[in-house]
Amino acid sequence: MHLQSLGSGSEGNATIVRADDLTLLIDAGLGVRVLSERFEVAHVAPRQVDHLLVTHGHLDHSRNAGSIAKRQRATLHCSEKIMRHRSICRAPELVALRMGQESEIESQQGRGILRYKPVLLPHDCDPTVAFRLQQGERTAVVLTDIGRPDREVAKQLGGAHLLVLEFNYDPEMMRRGPYPPVLQQRITGGRGHLSNDEAAQMLELLIGPELHTVALAHISQKNNSTDLALETARATLQRLGRDDVRVLALSQHEVSDNLEV
Secondary structure, three states, X not given: OEEEEEEOOOOXXXXXXXEOXXXXXXXXXXXXXXXXXXXXXXXXXXXXXXXXXXOOOOHHHHOOHHHHHHHHOOEEEEOHHHOOOOOOOOXXXXXEOOOOOOEEEEOOOOOOEEEXXXXXXXXXXXXXXXXXXXXXXXXXXXXXXXXXXXXXXXHHOOOOOEEEEEOOEOHHHHHHOOOOHHHHHXXXXXXXXXXXHHHHHHHHXXXXXXXXXXXXXXXXXXXXXHHHHHHHHHHHHHHOOOOXXXXXXXXXXOOOOOEEO
16 A cells, blocks of 8 residues: 655645555545646546545535546545535545444455545544555554544554654744634634644654654644654654654645655
8 A cells, every 4th residue: 555645735635545456535625737737746547546535524625526536437435414515516426434434445446455444533624534544454544634632533543554644833833923813713722733742742642563654744834834843743753762753744735755554
């Protein structure tokens, strides 16, 4: 299994997961043109995507999910609550997420098989989920848009070899930044996003002996810096005696390396 970010941040999110000949897209919050260009960079062919999973209804995650599912002839998996959203309903086939339960999906040829579990998160767009993805003995976790560190969430998402984890904002940069107080309160509240220090707490709850890579996601371009996020993550891993874990930051504007799970 491999994972590749097509873009991560407030301007739009999308992640490709490959398992043998199965191609899965998590979220489609980028513009259709941008997604098409990044599919090319990531060597994703037309109609190659078999399934599309949507974490929640905010447009930076769902903006073009239905359109991409229609173009790719992919099955779209999302919560029942957002199935009638304009960003979703164009999909040719919709499947409701089974919260907290594993589901098995396969490629159109039936050779690639993957299991996924949606786990509910505290966020101001109900329902919002993280995904735990498993192929054989390998596990990846994609966890963004969570308002606070949560031990129960971590318990349900444990065992990741590769972890995509939100490091959204630095509190001091947020305080001095351009966002009005109401928006600051929304982001920093218990149903908003994780600060770097909160993300470090969540990382400590999630880390296991299997973990080899942490990809820092949803880094704010106005209220955080890549250097600060990386510094916090590395300091946490060093304190836990896990200097062996690779740490990298995902970009809003560039396709990441194709990361092996």
